[in-house]
Amino acid sequence: MEKTEMENTTRPVLADIPPEENIVTITMKPTEEQISRLSTLMQKGCYVKVECGKTMRDILCRQFGISPEYVRVDIKVMFLDYSPVDDIDTAVIKDGATLALSAAMPGLVGAAMRKDGLSWMRSSITYHEDENKLQEQPGLFQLKLFNQVMADLGESFLKRGVYIKSRYLLGFLKRFTPEFWQEVGKISRNDNLVTGQDLQNYLQDHDEWVRFTVA
Numbered sequence: 001m002e003k004t005e006m007e008n009t010t011r012p013v014l015a016d017i018p019p020e021e022n023i024v025t026i027t028m029k030p031t032e033e034q035i036s037r038l039s040t041l042m043q044k045g046c047y048v049k050v051e052c053g054k055t056m057r058d059i060l061c062r063q064f065g066i067s068p069e070y071v072r073v074d075i076k077v078m079f080l081d082y083s084p085v086d087d088i089d090t091a092v093i094k095d096g097a098t099l100a101l102s103a104a105m106p107g108l109v110g111a112a113m114r115k116d117g118l119s120w121m122r123s124s125i126t127y128h129e130d131e132n133k134l135q136e137q138p139g140l141f142q143l144k145l146f147n148q149v150m151a152d153l154g155e156s157f158l159k160r161g162v163y164i165k166s167r168y169l170l171g172f173l174k175r176f177t178p179e180f181w182q183e184v185g186k187i188s189r190n191d192n193l194v195t196g197q198d199l200q201n202y203l204q205d206h207d208e209w210v211r212f213t214v215a
Helices: 032-038 056-063 068-073 107-113 147-160 166-173 178-183 196-205
Strands: 024-028 046-052 077-080 098-102 137-145 162-165 187-189 192-194 209-214
Touching (some): 032 178, 166 209
Parallel strands (some): 098 137
Antiparallel strands (some): 046 137
8 A cells, every 4th residue: 555645744643633623624415426436535545533542443343333244354455554454453553543444456466465365475564563552542543445445435434524634635626527516415614505616715725624524
């Protein structure tokens, strides 16, 4: 899982994000077909708030509500801070971490990167937890979803609400055609209704963190 432009600067932690009462919240009400297109935002990497210092299993299954069966069967590749993860019961999510989840990837590399794959090929890069006990506290981490996992889980995370810098959200939304904006339902910024063009103008003029959700 290669780094993108969003990781080229120091990775943010919870303290870098405005408190909920101050952050701008953008909500869109897309059609069912548009949901799948908006879910591709999760491939770029969005940020989510969780109780950090917990294991990956706790965060995926308890905090995110993903079924243990789905985690075991359908999520084939897990990267934590760009290292493949073998054991979700020992890997711990820290404030400022990056987690990438994917279904099966093709070829020999895909086979090697699976959590039940060719571990001998990746022994030098596999994620290992340090021995220092981490404090359990609210935190922020980057979440990236790929292929079928993105299709299956992207909507649930957008409904939960993700955090992203305004310039990245603008770059993503500018890809959509006028027809997309005509078909989308209500768009609001902090509960005030706006048009698609109003939204893009605002994002263009403000360099800040925003919370993005779909309803």
